[in-house]
Amino acid sequence: MEITFLGTACMQPTKERNHPAVLLSYGSEGILFDCGEGTQRQLRICGYKPTKITKILISHWHGDHVLGIPGLLQTIASSEVDRTVDIYGPKGSKKYMSYMFKGFAERDKENFKVHEITKKRFCDAEEYYLEAMALEHGIPCLGFSFVEKDRRKINVDYVKKLGIPDGPLLGELQNGKNIEWKGKMVNLDDATFIVKGRKLSYIADTVACKNAVKLAEDADLLISESSYTEEHREKADEYKHMTARDASLMANNANAKMLILTHFSQRYKEMSEVEDEAKTVFNNVRLAYDCMKVNL
Numbered sequence: 119m120e121i122t123f124l125g126t127a128c129m130q131p132t133k134e135r136n137h138p139a140v141l142l143s144y145g146s147e148g149i150l151f152d153c154g155e156g157t158q159r160q161l162r163i164c165g166y167k168p169t170k171i172t173k174i175l176i177s178h179w180h181g182d183h184v185l186g187i188p189g190l191l192q193t194i195a196s197s198e199v200d201r202t203v204d205i206y207g208p209k210g211s212k213k214y215m216s217y218m219f220k221g222f223a224e225r226d227k228e229n230f231k232v233h234e235i236t237k238k239r240f241c242d243a244e245e246y247y248l249e250a251m252a253l254e255h256g257i258p259c260l261g262f263s264f265v266e267k268d269r270r271k272i273n274v275d276y277v278k279k280l281g282i283p284d285g286p287l288l289g290e291l292q293n294g295k296n297i298e299w300k301g302k303m304v305n306l307d308d309a310t311f312i313v314k315g316r317k318l319s320y321i322a323d324t325v326a327c328k329n330a331v332k333l334a335e336d337a338d339l340l341i342s343e344s345s346y347t348e349e350h351r352e353k354a355d356e357y358k359h360m361t362a363r364d365a366s367l368m369a370n371n372a373n374a375k376m377l378i379l380t381h382f383s384q385r386y387k388e389m390s391e392v393e394d395e396a397k398t399v400f401n402n403v404r405l406a407y408d409c410m411k412v413n414l
């Protein structure tokens with residue numbers, strides 16, 4: 119499970135920071151959280167093929183979070199990869215996507231499907247599920263969680279000692295079924311153990327709110343916007359954003375294990391003031407930079 123920060127600016131990109139996008143690479147899936155302008159180029163710079171993107175989760179329809187979508191989809195459409203990209207977003211996403219694609223003279227094949235999210239657990243895959251909750255940003259805006267399902271694994275030493283061979287019996291154990299071996303029941307709790315799934319939460323533009331804390335509960339990694347510091351409290355309130363302190367309080371309240379801040383205003387040249395403010399509340403915090411990779 120590898121996370122790449124493709125863009126870490128807020129409203130305006132800078133020389134060092136691109137518009138927002140975070141990539142989660144998980145098995146054969148490439149899941150994008152937001153897709154700011156230039157995201158496909160950032161993918162290239164970070165060594166990831168744009169055609170590997172399978173899902174795009176849109177937090178909200180402010181330009182800085184979505185302007186990269188048409189270019190990325192066009193690149194995928196013109197490649198040899200014949201894939202439909204699933205796009206998930208708040209109410210209104212279907213309308214906005216159709217407006218966006220009316221702006222071009224020629225259209226490649228339509229290689230995407232837009233899903234407007236109407237419930238918390240909106241996508242269920244074999245190994246994980248995705249959750250969304252409404253944030254508070256003045257327009258419909260969603261935060262997301264990627265939750266890996268718990269897996270049962272075989273206690274190899276134990277089954278070897280019993281002499282159970284590789285094959286369907288081990289498969290049944292792995293699926294949580296009790297089996298019989300040499301006339302005796304095998305104790306499932308001895309023969310297998312549970313590996314807890316990992317959780318990643320992504321809190322995009324919002325003021326501090328209860329839903330953000332709920333969504334990020336017990337996250338192994340919480341990625342959060344942190345547009346301002348307390349010095350610009352009134353700006354944070356006016357534009358409905360969080361300060362570094364807000365984000366850290368959220369991480370604390372949600373009992374998150376690690377916090378990575380992103381979506382920084384270009385006004386902060388000396389990032390240590392952002393980090394220091396966050397650390398007064400939550401110790402395990404890092405600041406994202408473009409192309410930063412984290413393994414979970």
Ligand SMILES: [Zn+2]
Pocket residue numbers: 128129138180182183323381
């Ligand atoms: Zn933003």
Ligand SMILES: [Zn+2]
Pocket residue numbers: 178180255323
């Ligand atoms: Zn916004």
